[in-house]
Amino acid sequence: MSAFLMATWFRGLTATETLALTLAMRDSGDVLRLPDLGRPLVDKHSTGGVGDKVTLVLAPIVSALGLAMAKLSGRGLGHTGGTLDKLAAIPGYRVDLDPRQLIDQVRAVGVAVAAASQELAPADRRLYALRDATGTVNQSGLIAASIMSKKLAVETDALVLDVKVGDGAFFATRSEGEAFARAALAIGAGLGRQVRAVLTQMSRPLGKEVGNGREVAEAMDVLSGHGPRDVATVAVTLAANLVEMAGGSQAAGDGAKQAAATLGGGQAMEHFERWITAQGGQLGGLAARLRQPAQAEGRILADRSGFLASVSALKIGQAAALAGAGRSRKEDAVDPRAGITLVAELGQAVRSGETLARVHASDPDRLAQAQHLGASAFQVADGPPDDEPLLLGTLSQGGMNP
Amino acid sequence: MSAFLMATWFRGLTATETLALTLAMRDSGDVLRLPDLGRPLVDKHSTGGVGDKVTLVLAPIVSALGLAMAKLSGRGLGHTGGTLDKLAAIPGYRVDLDPRQLIDQVRAVGVAVAAASQELAPADRRLYALRDATGTVNQSGLIAASIMSKKLAVETDALVLDVKVGDGAFFATRSEGEAFARAALAIGAGLGRQVRAVLTQMSRPLGKEVGNGREVAEAMDVLSGHGPRDVATVAVTLAANLVEMAGGSQAAGDGAKQAAATLGGGQAMEHFERWITAQGGQLGGLAARLRQPAQAEGRILADRSGFLASVSALKIGQAAALAGAGRSRKEDAVDPRAGITLVAELGQAVRSGETLARVHASDPDRLAQAQHLGASAFQVADGPPDDEPLLLGTLSQGGMNP
Numbered sequence: 001m002s003a004f005l006m007a008t009w010f011r012g013l014t015a016t017e018t019l020a021l022t023l024a025m026r027d028s029g030d031v032l033r034l035p036d037l038g039r040p041l042v043d044k045h046s047t048g049g050v051g052d053k054v055t056l057v058l059a060p061i062v063s064a065l066g067l068a069m070a071k072l073s074g075r076g077l078g079h080t081g082g083t084l085d086k087l088a089a090i091p092g093y094r095v096d097l098d099p100r101q102l103i104d105q106v107r108a109v110g111v112a113v114a115a116a117s118q119e120l121a122p123a124d125r126r127l128y129a130l131r132d133a134t135g136t137v138n139q140s141g142l143i144a145a146s147i148m149s150k151k152l153a154v155e156t157d158a159l160v161l162d163v164k165v166g167d168g169a170f171f172a173t174r175s176e177g178e179a180f181a182r183a184a185l186a187i188g189a190g191l192g193r194q195v196r197a198v199l200t201q202m203s204r205p206l207g208k209e210v211g212n213g214r215e216v217a218e219a220m221d222v223l224s225g226h227g228p229r230d231v232a233t234v235a236v237t238l239a240a241n242l243v244e245m246a247g248g249s250q251a252a253g254d255g256a257k258q259a260a261a262t263l264g265g266g267q268a269m270e271h272f273e274r275w276i277t278a279q280g281g282q283l284g285g286l287a288a289r290l291r292q293p294a295q296a297e298g299r300i301l302a303d304r305s306g307f308l309a310s311v312s313a314l315k316i317g318q319a320a321a322l323a324g325a326g327r328s329r330k331e332d333a334v335d336p337r338a339g340i341t342l343v344a345e346l347g348q349a350v351r352s353g354e355t356l357a358r359v360h361a362s363d364p365d366r367l368a369q370a371q372h373l374g375a376s377a378f379q380v381a382d383g384p385p386d387d388e389p390l391l392l393g394t395l396s397q398g399g400m401n402p
Numbered sequence: 403m404s405a406f407l408m409a410t411w412f413r414g415l416t417a418t419e420t421l422a423l424t425l426a427m428r429d430s431g432d433v434l435r436l437p438d439l440g441r442p443l444v445d446k447h448s449t450g451g452v453g454d455k456v457t458l459v460l461a462p463i464v465s466a467l468g469l470a471m472a473k474l475s476g477r478g479l480g481h482t483g484g485t486l487d488k489l490a491a492i493p494g495y496r497v498d499l500d501p502r503q504l505i506d507q508v509r510a511v512g513v514a515v516a517a518a519s520q521e522l523a524p525a526d527r528r529l530y531a532l533r534d535a536t537g538t539v540n541q542s543g544l545i546a547a548s549i550m551s552k553k554l555a556v557e558t559d560a561l562v563l564d565v566k567v568g569d570g571a572f573f574a575t576r577s578e579g580e581a582f583a584r585a586a587l588a589i590g591a592g593l594g595r596q597v598r599a600v601l602t603q604m605s606r607p608l609g610k611e612v613g614n615g616r617e618v619a620e621a622m623d624v625l626s627g628h629g630p631r632d633v634a635t636v637a638v639t640l641a642a643n644l645v646e647m648a649g650g651s652q653a654a655g656d657g658a659k660q661a662a663a664t665l666g667g668g669q670a671m672e673h674f675e676r677w678i679t680a681q682g683g684q685l686g687g688l689a690a691r692l693r694q695p696a697q698a699e700g701r702i703l704a705d706r707s708g709f710l711a712s713v714s715a716l717k718i719g720q721a722a723a724l725a726g727a728g729r730s731r732k733e734d735a736v737d738p739r740a741g742i743t744l745v746a747e748l749g750q751a752v753r754s755g756e757t758l759a760r761v762h763a764s765d766p767d768r769l770a771q772a773q774h775l776g777a778s779a780f781q782v783a784d785g786p787p788d789d790e791p792l793l794l795g796t797l798s799q800g801g802m803n804p
Binding site: 001002003004005006007009010011130133135 | 411
């Protein structure tokens, strides 16, 4: 398999080969066929970003719109967080559901997000370990097969991929992200499954909170109709695509309007609360609890006056991980309170000594390391930066829309 | 390592990389430093051919010329034979010598040919198994590193490589053989070791006997000054190169004359007998014994009249292996009496029904299979074939001589 991976690195995979590999990987484990739920079942996958709490907003939106979402997620590794780590910051939340519990919960409240079992595409874990050891992780066909083998192991009606592009993402460039998206969509097309990919900016963090508990709190802000616009925009865009795919022939744009309305109207928050409660999470005083200070608190200050020209998602992600929010090895624990809160807005005028970010760390050593690395994430320049768009395009099985 | 092999397949190895790999492989096991023997110690390696009994002739020649040869050999696999299998056809011959016995014998009689121990470049065996499993066997740098790591594990003063080229050889084309030879010589140059490569024809078998015992008998014919010219020519050419390398500044051509003289004058046979006796082999009636009939004897006949235009070394090798002379798995035993004797000479006029070859097989089933495949090795045409040269060139560290 190592030799196969290396050959693939140099020779690539055709669409047919990628599909065959994906199916072989899917069929290395269990395939979960959910019984008819009376509404379309949808799924979402993000290729991983910094501050990416979109699932926490998206799942309640689509549930409020009459779809069901059963999502199997993973833990974070390296500088990007994992949805399970964020949910685990909610007291009482059970990440482990067996298939029966998952189905019952989706039927009852429309959403379940749980840990992927060891029986789901086990070949992927083995192959990933070999890709890691052989330096062949970043190959579009292998990435597509890895993600799609797991996504296809749960039979859903529509899947949307949030393909992050930028220094904080797995794909540093748009063309890498597109290559992956095309490979993934070809797999979907080969199986007659509806798949779309939305390419989104990850040169800067998404939202203002990075760190497991604080990201849940920020998602709750968004679900309440406030909170950062970028998080809401990505969630609404993904929801619109799912609605359009699963709902059939809706007029373009209708999905987005409906999705945005669930944030303003409180329905999304209502679905969030039902979901979290059903899965054991305790809502009482939750937002405040999630924003409690960490063991060691500090700040990152501007070292000159000017305009905040860039905030590196990669470095913020790495600094948050150093603070205690991430893990470098699978076995490591994460601190739900650790992370970074961005205070200054990208593009705003700042004065030397002004607070750019707050750092929440597990101990003073981690605080110092996170502050040091985090400071390098910020660039203050003489003029405001060019606006980099958040949404970079949507790839559907019909082609790319800008 | 599998991934490394596959990357090498697609990207190749530079001379520096090949040298580093070779040394790492050599140093995975023991390195045998022979004490001063009072005469230069030389070695030879053939990339494998059909009817290749050259070591059995060469070792006595170089010994008669005042050099010493300590050679560690392997068993045959597939359609090419191995020197150890040929020597094992001699009653009493001990293929297993420990380093002490090897040194004592070389000191006493000038020659020892024994089985390579498991401690000699063990990384090569592991890598070869992976190359075999990953389809990366035929890569010139890997081949050179494999061969040279074992050859460098015994410290000799000069090494000559017999690089076989043709359908019965590992290298089908001259350019493949040259690529390997250049890589091997670069390794030698990198270590300050004298190495030359002689490219020789292997589109047809060497000599007239293919099969372990019969090849020893044919080598004894050559050592007696008769026997097939091609075998003598290759042995004398290799010997001349060793003498020129190990003996210093001899005039070109002198080595070949001296080597040929040992065959006519009986000195080579004398050294052969001393060597075989020292290693436990029984010489009494040996030649006749080695040519005893096998269990099942048969013939291959010309199916038309004309000129014998080609004799495929590959097919003769495969047919001999089917007859019982070779093995397809390492664990298999070989029949020392099995093989093929070529009766008709390449280029000679033959009549329909005339005997082209005799087949000596371990049983009637094997006989039938060997006859069937062996018959396809012969092509009879309307006119005599073009002469294909036996010697294709010598590559020394100074460059290629035609």
